Amino acid sequence: MSETETRTVSAGIVVIGDEILSGRTRDINVQQIAEFLAPLGIGLKEVRIVSDEQDAIIEAVKALSDRCDYVFTTGGIGPTHDDITADAVAAAFGRSIDVRDDALAILKDWYAKAKTEITPARLRMARIPDGAVLIDNPVTGAPGFQLENVFVMAGVPKIARGMLEDVAPRLTRGAVTHSVTVRLENAREGDLAEALGQMQTDYPSVSLGSYPWFQEAEDGSITRGVALVARGTDQDVLAEVERALQALAQ
């Protein structure tokens, strides 16, 4: 294992999301980003969902930029009045922001092919903070950008996904966290807790979680159980823990 692979690399997400906060839309970017980063050995440390307000965005971006290796923001980089993320991120780092030639060239090229006029509103999407590196948008052209350790991406999940592909080679990889899940039918947390706690003490390099579930069948009967999840970077240790978890079923 090389030196970089034993390093823990952390990420935070800031979802700029009146739509999510209102309950109208269920966020799927958090899970999408978590699943994208996991095989790169980058683990999510914290997520914040904030409203479309400059101060809220600035505070969240600053806080997570300080405590995480990388921050990903989603949402608020379109052409409309409520798209204020680019300006907020520029302000968070004290950078100036204006229409930038490289971003404008991408938009001109994209809209020429699509035979679409570049309105003053669309020009907003070429506003990029000073010193930022662009992120390709394979779906609708308008780029995202990276400023310091913050990656500013679109909120539309398909576009965010495309931007992640462009960003991946820029990321330092860490030790990949693997996980094993043991589902115990009819088990109850209270009966397992002591053995689990002991196991957590015995295997400090592994993170053990227990998640009760309840399922209602069509006839109204309820089945229950517990999903036991072990996470860690050493697959041999995980295999040992998995066997020990399975033994709890007896």
Place this chain on the structure above:
Amino acid sequence: MSETETRTVSAGIVVIGDEILSGRTRDINVQQIAEFLAPLGIGLKEVRIVSDEQDAIIEAVKALSDRCDYVFTTGGIGPTHDDITADAVAAAFGRSIDVRDDALAILKDWYAKAKTEITPARLRMARIPDGAVLIDNPVTGAPGFQLENVFVMAGVPKIARGMLEDVAPRLTRGAVTHSVTVRLENAREGDLAEALGQMQTDYPSVSLGSYPWFQEAEDGSITRGVALVARGTDQDVLAEVERALQALAQ
């Protein structure tokens, strides 16, 4: 309209969630809570998803307790070693915490009916901070609790839902935010942005959002459009805005 109904009431959510951060589980409590609070006139202001670590929970709970009228936490109140939310919330407010008689009585009663033994692990679920008010758990017995403006609930969505029902009468209601959505097929944000921005200026009491969408048909063709969402507390104004948004389709 009475005086309380014109007040804005805000809420924050802290999801205690290694399971969510790992990408293994998609959170559904945020949307569930948002939808539950909306008709009570309580709007979500911020959500934080943090790991199962004492310091992370304390910081998030304190921050949102300061800036929101109410805070709801989900997760981490079961019987296992990774359930540390109750202790963290007690610490956030400098309260002591121990097994409390009222919570213990509920557990004893519940487990007697279920013919289940109260293990030392299950006793953990009767640990309630000094001064907290219990929250009924109609699904599995073990109560949540309210400490100051923080409501500590289970992570299992069915249990969280039951706890919200118990909590609802304790909440001060605010002015209900209504919303209208106008979906424009084939529309593009860049063409609408100027008119939308003007409309936002004309109707400052309404919050206007625009959300592009892309849909892939079975034959591979892509349709696109924009969902325009207006939110506000005055339904007459909203109806006027809805007509204006629909007129943008022409």
